[in-house]
Amino acid sequence: METNEIRQRIQKQRHYFESGATLPVEKRIETLKKLKKVIEANEEKIIDALKLDLGKSSTESYMCEVGLALSEISYMIRHTRSFAKEKRVRSPLAQYVSRSFVKPSPYGVVLIMSPWNYPFLLTIDPLADAIAAGNTVILKPSAYSVHTSAILERLIHEFFEPELITCISGGRKENQALLEQKFDYIFFTGSKSVGKVVMEKASHYLTPITLELGGKSPCIVDDSADIALAARRIAFGKYLNCGQTCVAPDYVLCHEKVHDAFVKALRKEIQKQYTEDPLRQNPNYGKIINEKHFHRLCALMDPEKVIYGGKADPSSLQIEPTILDHVTWSDPVMQEEIFGPLCPILTYSDLNQAIQTIQSHPDPLALYIFSSHKEHIERIKNHCSFGGGCINDTIIHLATTQMGFGGVGESGMGAYHGKVGFDTFSHKKSMVDKKTWLDLPIRYQPYTRLYDRMIRFFLK
Structure with a gap:
């Protein structure tokens, strides 16, 4: 046009x-x-x-x-x-x-x-x-x-x-x-x-x-989380629309004590929700929007760190739900918002360390906390800056009409x-409808001591 x-x-x-x-x-x-x-x-x-x-x-x-x-x-x-x-x-x-x-x-x-x-x-x-x-x-x-x-x-x-x-x-x-x-x-x-x-x-x-x-929205899984439920809800939020969701968990920050159990549970949930071979067996599994983004996502997958999934079909622009483990902030997948079905897993040993990690990067659009520890939840809510999020779930805050949705930073x-x-x-428009039948003279010159005392009384 x-x-x-x-x-x-x-x-x-x-x-x-x-x-x-x-x-x-x-x-x-x-x-x-x-x-x-x-x-x-x-x-x-x-x-x-x-x-x-x-x-x-x-x-x-x-x-x-x-x-x-x-x-x-x-x-x-x-x-x-x-x-x-x-x-x-x-x-x-x-x-x-x-x-x-x-x-x-x-x-x-x-x-x-x-x-x-x-x-x-x-x-x-x-x-x-x-x-x-x-x-x-x-x-x-x-x-x-x-x-x-x-x-x-x-x-x-x-x-x-x-x-x-x-x-x-x-x-x-x-x-x-x-x-x-x-x-x-x-x-x-x-x-x-x-x-x-x-x-x-x-x-x-x-x-x-x-x-x-958007941004790299973290998903924290602490050592008190319900691991099976966390895996189920993270798999849903991460791989919905093939990860092409602005509030999708970009990466999982998992406590080292529950890392192995979480990875096992996440693999199980991917198979349960999307089948073992979603590119051939799941007609409800979507695709990447175009070739440009398909190839960008493929380039972010380090074969040495793919522990589940990783297959891609250029003819259908589909990429399997994929888990990448032992990921660090120097890896390509952590240098940009993923916006695809790749789930990097990082670990932490102390909550302060996890909070500092989040604070040291740009404010994310969303943040998710999986925990049954109230003190941990409160510390993350209070110390981390993010647009919005969920406790023990992912992405559903976006669907609540009674709350505003937006980012920060x-x-x-x-x-x-x-x-x-x-x-x-x-x-x-902030407006004042002033009545005409009374006009207090204290704001008009010439000022007097009486008016000065009245002004100070009114404006305490």
Whole structure:
């Protein structure tokens, strides 16, 4: 798409927003209800597209994409009316007589740039939040998830007026053209490297942004953990979507006392959940998004450290669930976010050592603790900086609408989901409605000793 056409679409949305058409709450709820119906009516086509892009089974596609998106939309339908209300706050005595309140207001024209790993969910979730807040939205799905991006574009253009929601397909050229334009808010989900570009471009217009990035999310297994349960839940979180999940456990930091038992249990769980030969026996096992990422992952596997799995099929872009043991921070697999079905295992002997290891690396998007030792859990929660996480489970915090989801430090800034998502796409106007029937003279010159005493009384 040419830059002029992109500029025209943005301008059309700006005129629409400035007309006040998105402000009525009923209009927002009506749009959300339509979005929900469109998704439900096209569920099968969406799932087919996800299968083509990532090899996801219908169950996984609904559980982790379509179903979660519908859940977010339903939540916003139920709560948008209350979220959009003015919230009265207490007025200080010095402002007697007045009413102080906070009014949520939409930013305006919003750009949402979504990734390829959960191409449907991570487009629709922020879209629902932005619409609930009263914005117009330009969607830019990933060029890598070709089939899902195509159906998103078709559904948006078929069922929604472009002044309210429009979808722009394409790759790097379109991304660059979009980022040269002025938006009122930018929401980006993707890699750190591209996130830096988004932040730089947004700074030209001082545009506020949310960055949902990633990082090497640790999973700590201490010597008090339920090893069998830890292995089961880590295998699920690590190998879901073939590891192409921003909050997947990137590596396991296992206490040396339970290392052997954990490795044995993890091997057993991989076989149980994914079969002994998932590339040939498991039709529900997905694939890597493209050849570039497939070859990158293959290069991260040191054959001397692969103790389970390791097979790869270039024709299907599949890599077995793989365990790498005796890994150190100097290994290639520890130099970048893995984003694939490779699970490195490192060991520690003392909790302080584990905490220092995490503290000495960039803040991760997620952190997971498997332990039955309350003191250990509290120390990790309090001393480690991370976006969010779970105790004795993995990744499920992402699916909780009642909590915000986001990173910290290099793993991102800002959050969304539910009320937090509504607030992300809203500017809160702080206002005072001062009554006209009383006007205290103490703030006006000429100042007097009496006024000075009154000011000091009011502002204690």
